[in-house]
Amino acid sequence: MKANALKKAVDAAMPLGIELLETLRTETADRAGVSRETYGPKEQFAHDLLRKAAENLDLETRIDFAGNLYMTLAGSDRSAPGWITGSHLDSVPMGGNFDGAAGVIAGLVALAALRKLGHSPARDITVMGIRAEEASSWFAGSHNGHLGSRAALGMLPRSELDGAINSRSGRTLAQHIADAGFDVDAIAAGRQALDRDRYRGYIELHIEQGPVLENRAIPVGIVTGIRGSARLRSARCIGEYTHSGAVPHEYRSDAVLATAELCYQLDREWEAVRKANGDLVFTVGKLYTDSKAHALTKVPGETAFTMDLRSQHLGTLEDMMAKTRALADEIGRRRRVRFELGEFNISPPAIMDASLQAQLSDVARELGIDALALPSGAGHDAQDFAHAGYPAAMIFVRNAHGSHNPHEALDPADLALGTQLLTRFLAS
Numbered sequence: 176m177k178a179n180a181l182k183k184a185v186d187a188a189m190p191l192g193i194e195l196l197e198t199l200r201t202e203t204a205d206r207a208g209v210s211r212e213t214y215g216p217k218e219q220f221a222h223d224l225l226r227k228a229a230e231n232l233d234l235e236t237r238i239d240f241a242g243n244l245y246m247t248l249a250g251s252d253r254s255a256p257g258w259i260t261g262s263h264l265d266s267v268p269m270g271g272n273f274d275g276a277a278g279v280i281a282g283l284v285a286l287a288a289l290r291k292l293g294h295s296p297a298r299d300i301t302v303m304g305i306r307a308e309e310a311s312s313w314f315a316g317s318h319n320g321h322l323g324s325r326a327a328l329g330m331l332p333r334s335e336l337d338g339a340i341n342s343r344s345g346r347t348l349a350q351h352i353a354d355a356g357f358d359v360d361a362i363a364a365g366r367q368a369l370d371r372d373r374y375r376g377y378i379e380l381h382i383e384q385g386p387v388l389e390n391r392a393i394p395v396g397i398v399t400g401i402r403g404s405a406r407l408r409s410a411r412c413i414g415e416y417t418h419s420g421a422v423p424h425e426y427r428s429d430a431v432l433a434t435a436e437l438c439y440q441l442d443r444e445w446e447a448v449r450k451a452n453g454d455l456v457f458t459v460g461k462l463y464t465d466s467k468a469h470a471l472t473k474v475p476g477e478t479a480f481t482m483d484l485r486s487q488h489l490g491t492l493e494d495m496m497a498k499t500r501a502l503a504d505e506i507g508r509r510r511r512v513r514f515e516l517g518e519f520n521i522s523p524p525a526i527m528d529a530s531l532q533a534q535l536s537d538v539a540r541e542l543g544i545d546a547l548a549l550p551s552g553a554g555h556d557a558q559d560f561a562h563a564g565y566p567a568a569m570i571f572v573r574n575a576h577g578s579h580n581p582h583e584a585l586d587p588a589d590l591a592l593g594t595q596l597l598t599r600f601l602a603s
């Protein structure tokens with residue numbers, strides 16, 4: 176297949192992708208942004224929309240026991256191990272339209288382009304619309320996120336199905352999955368929706384959620400690895416509510432000052448890691464006093480907070496977890512409070528497959544697409560495939576204004592370049 180013919184076919188198929196993205200925006204966004212809630216009606220809308228588009232392209236479709244969608248273009252040798260491409264169709268609350276959806280739609284555009292070319296690929300290509308990648312934004316409690324891909328891979332245990340609690344409804348993930356019409360028992364039993372032997376690898380196109388490609392003026396990235404995470408989902412600091420005027424410092428158990436000190440000390444640890452050229456990010460994304468009990472004139476007796484540590488190196492995460500516990504003990508003793516951190520939820524870092532990365536660079540060069548090798552700070556379904564033993568790779572597409580906000584901005588011309596790269600890779 177000639178590179179020029181492929182480019183033309185992708186460009187001709189792009190309007191379908193743009194139209195799907197526009198429909199998603201119209202139907203799942205309001206003024207505050209896009210909210211395709213994990214296992215909720217708007218995530219379902221996205222799955223229905225994509226499935227219909229796949230049927231219009233005459234692709235084979237199926238839905239697994241966890242609600243993941245598979246859209247397959249048959250290859251000339253159906254027994255040859257096929258490619259899986261795709262991404263997630265849910266979003267964070269008040270997020271952007273391209274996070275996740277761009278990758279599923281790029282996959283579909285790739286298949287539409289191959290159809291237009293009358294090109295039958297050597298092996299099956301399956302585009303996956305994945306559930307629940309953004310579960311961490313909708314479900315508190317104890318779970319390790321990326322629930323849809325992990326369910327498909329047989330890696331989502333019963334403890335997480337019962338331990339993840341929807342922040343709005345207060346009901347468990349298991350209940351939400353059952354309500355959405357899927358099979359909780361099959362997931363808990365560790366059934367696999369994908370037969371490992373039937374697939375050659377997993378490749379995901381995704382918008383870049385950091386500023387690197389934008390700042391470097393390069394349209395496409397090839398991901399080298401994905402940061403792992405260690406997270407506290409519902410940590411607390413317990414002190415004592417007392418009168419803010421009457422009680423001297425030495426008799427206070429001030430939960431706010433103790434929590435603030437913990438955050439400050441960990442920020443200094445982060446600085447030390449950066450100075451040593453290590454890889455780490457540290458975020459306390461939620462931190463609050465109890466609105467029923469707090470008051471301007473009370474020493475705060477309790478805080479609740481979250482913690483999100485991410486690194487490309489498991490050792491750095493382990494080190495920071497140990498430091499967090501040691502600091503919580505020391506500050507707790509000194510400030511007369513008690514930290515209840517709970518268990519860290521750990522998702523190990525994932526390295527992307529070296530030969531797939533090299534293959535992507537070759538294809539980019541052949542197509543004349545400027546591509547930069549870079550790590551992914553954000554988590555993606557690709558890491559779960561890597562953990563399950565699949566060779567995995569990722570294509571990033573330049574995106575302005577960051578992500579997990581309504582201002583994500585993806586230039587259709589960049590998406591077309593990323594999709595050309597994906598299509599050529601999948602077809603070769």
Ligand SMILES: [Zn+2]
Nearest residue numbers: 263274275308
């Ligand atoms: Zn995403």
